[in-house]
Amino acid sequence: MSKRRRRFKQSQSLEVRLAAEAEHLREKAEKAPPGTERETLLRRARQFEEGLHMSEWLRTPGLQ
Known part of the structure; x- marks a missing residue:
């Protein structure tokens, strides 16, 4: 039995x-205190x- 992919149409x-x-x-980073979480x-x-x-x-058209 194969699994079916769930496909979503992006709006x-x-x-x-x-x-x-x-x-x-x-x-979110502006509100975070200085530290590793903010840097992440x-x-x-x-x-x-x-x-x-x-x-x-x-x-861009030049690459297509």
Whole structure:
């Protein structure tokens, strides 16, 4: 018996979701006290922003 994949139709584009999550993490980091948790939140926000930039770069007409 094979497992069936659960597929979801995304209502927002990848870029919108990445930007929203990065913004959410930055807001959460601003409220957090200085320390490792804050640094982790900021690092994750930067990773989401880098993913956003890569996705936009890959969608440029010159690469397609």
